[in-house]
Amino acid sequence: MDNLFSQATPLLMFLLPGFLSAWIFYGLTSHPKPSQFERTVEALVFTFVVHGATKVIKIGLLAIGKIQSLGTWTSDSQTLWSVLLAGLLGVGVAAAVNKDTFHSWLRRRGFTSRTSHPSEWFCILDSNPAYVILQLQDGRRITGWPKEWPVSPSAGQFYVQQPAWITEEGTLVELTTLDGIIIHAADVRWVEVFPKETIEDDKSAKGL
Secondary structure, three states: HHHHHHHHHHHHHHHHHHHHHHHHHHHHOOOOOOOOHHHHHHHHHHHHHHHHHHHHHHHHHHHOOOOOOOOOOOOOHHHHHHHHHHHHHHHHHHHHHHHHHHHHHHHOOOOOOOOOOOOOHHHHHHOOOEEEEEOOOOOOEEEEEEEEEEEEEEEEEEEEEEEEEOOOOOOOOEOOOEEEEEEEHHHHHEEEEOHHHHHHHHHOOOOO
């Protein structure tokens, strides 16, 4: 058992930066975690990027050390830089994905029409802040500001602030005593998205 552990430790230390980057990425984005195999492949990609960047830093520091000594490059230095770069890589990729940086650059050049968001549902609600009308499965309609929304239309909840029921006559019944209302995504048939001004003008026209 000790022999097995001693053989596995170097491999785990080699893969640690990639798994750390992947863990940070999924912790900071709304992307659902893929299968274990896909996560392992992603971690391997992150691992090679981190070790490549660490190698470049090592070469650079050794070159600087010929002019001004900064210390000795050791295995501890290797581990420290790998962990640091893994954290920066995870945060950087997550920020780029959340801001749609990569895909927006590719869309402007005609390479793709996709976004970096996990679904069209999430993309619309994230990139177009607006009041919404939720058409529920039982026929009722409610409007408000979606402060939180699910990643997938089949799971999760909406948290709608400034909620107001829309009657069959089209009038609004505001729930002024509530900060918001939580609605399961599975209870929603479709979502109508409007500019903020549209809802406010509608309220003004009805004297609400």
